[in-house]
Amino acid sequence: MSETTISHFQEDTSLFFNDGNVVVAAAPLHGEGGLLFCVHKSILSMHSSVFDDMFTLPDLPADSTDSSNLYKGRPIVRMYDEPQDVRSLLRFYYYASMFPLTRYDPETPSKIEGILRLAKKYQIDSVWLRLVHQVEADWPTSLPEWDQLEGEIELRHSRRMEENLPDELPHNDDVYPEPGAAISLALEFCLYDILPAAFYHLSRTRISCDRAAKADDQGVSDNIAEVHEDGGRTANWSYLTRNDFKRLLLGREHIQRFMESKAFQFQNSSRFADCDLRCDRRGIEAKFQLALQSSDVLSELKAFITEDYATDGVCSPCRSRAKRDAQTLRQDLWAKLPQLFDLPMHKSGPWVLFRLDEL
Numbered sequence: 275m276s277e278t279t280i281s282h283f284q285e286d287t288s289l290f291f292n293d294g295n296v297v298v299a300a301a302p303l304h305g306e307g308g309l310l311f312c313v314h315k316s317i318l319s320m321h322s323s324v325f326d327d328m329f330t331l332p333d334l335p336a337d338s339t340d341s342s343n344l345y346k347g348r349p350i351v352r353m354y355d356e357p358q359d360v361r362s363l364l365r366f367y368y369y370a371s372m373f374p375l376t377r378y379d380p381e382t383p384s385k386i387e388g389i390l391r392l393a394k395k396y397q398i399d400s401v402w403l404r405l406v407h408q409v410e411a412d413w414p415t416s417l418p419e420w421d422q423l424e425g426e427i428e429l430r431h432s433r434r435m436e437e438n439l440p441d442e443l444p445h446n447d448d449v450y451p452e453p454g455a456a457i458s459l460a461l462e463f464c465l466y467d468i469l470p471a472a473f474y475h476l477s478r479t480r481i482s483c484d485r486a487a488k489a490d491d492q493g494v495s496d497n498i499a500e501v502h503e504d505g506g507r508t509a510n511w512s513y514l515t516r517n518d519f520k521r522l523l524l525g526r527e528h529i530q531r532f533m534e535s536k537a538f539q540f541q542n543s544s545r546f547a548d549c550d551l552r553c554d555r556r557g558i559e560a561k562f563q564l565a566l567q568s569s570d571v572l573s574e575l576k577a578f579i580t581e582d583y584a585t586d587g588v589c590s591p592c593r594s595r596a597k598r599d600a601q602t603l604r605q606d607l608w609a610k611l612p613q614l615f616d617l618p619m620h621k622s623g624p625w626v627l628f629r630l631d632e633l
């Protein structure tokens with residue numbers, strides 16, 4: 275590469291160190307212009323064996339004495355990648371303490387997407403593992419984890435309303451993960467373990483509250499404001515592909531069918547042999563059936579476990595039965611999420627695999 279071929283490149287001042295001993299020239303293969311970073315071979319080599327090999331091999335830019343391969347006296351290494359991605363990676367190396375990655379941050383996927391792409395390509399294992407762990411920790415992979423997060427979100431909203439702190443505490447949307455970006459990231463980098471929770475969460479959000487349309491559509495903006503006031507959450511639907519929408523619709527339909535089959539099983543009068551004659555079992559059964567038709571069955575059934583409903587007039591065996599049934603149904607549904615949404619799964623992940631005809 276000669277000086278002329280990088281004449282349209284710009285130096286990135288935040289990553290152009292005076293004592294740097296290599297210049298990274300980043301631009302896509304057929305792109306125009308790019309960015310130049312003056313960094314340290316030792317830092318690049320320390321994180322990636324690909325760079326280490328590049329600097330130790332003879333006749334490659336690092337050892338070249340050919341002036342056309344030099345920029346301001348330093349050897350040039352060309353990276354055929356998006357300059358912004360390379361900048362994100364180098365910032366992560368040099369300013370790790372200033373790279374804010376907080377748990378549940380809805381912006382995490384967009385912050386790390388470019389870095390993950392380079393970490394994968396250049397086999398930067400330490401960076402890859404740290405970032406993957408960050409994303410995976412944001413999405414529950416078990417029902418107790420799911421319930422814990424849901425409890426936390428609910429509590430936060432209650433505090434916001436009861437203590438009248440709407441200005442001090444941001445909306446749940448600004449604090450907890452957003453499913454659209456997470457699904458897109460998970461599918462690109464095979465982070466399949468987060469998909470069941472992300473798809474289930476997406477399945478209970480409203481497309482009329484698409485964050486991507488918020489800026490251009492007052493109606494959408496009003497819808498989102500309404501959801502926020504109730505402590506609800508929204509998604510950025512622009513990240514979803516045609517296949518993602520197919521999975522989502524399939525999942526909703528499968529959940530509905532699964533619940534219908536369970537509702538049918540409950541219509542058995544012998545189940546109430548131990549019921550007190552004065553018991554309002556019809557009332558509790560009607561509530562239970564209604565919960566099965568909800569767009570958020572996991573949440574609606576939880577009320578029967580915590581007995582967060584009007585239990586007056588319902589006998590103890592019926593209350594216990596509702597609790598048991600709700601527990602079993604929630605566990606079954608959670609375990610079957612990968613099949614219900616037809617998700618790709620790792621063979622050795624935390625999810626148990628079922629066949630759809632077993633539903």
Ligand SMILES: [Zn+2]
Pocket residue numbers: 548549550553554555588589590591592593
């Ligand atoms: Zn009863």
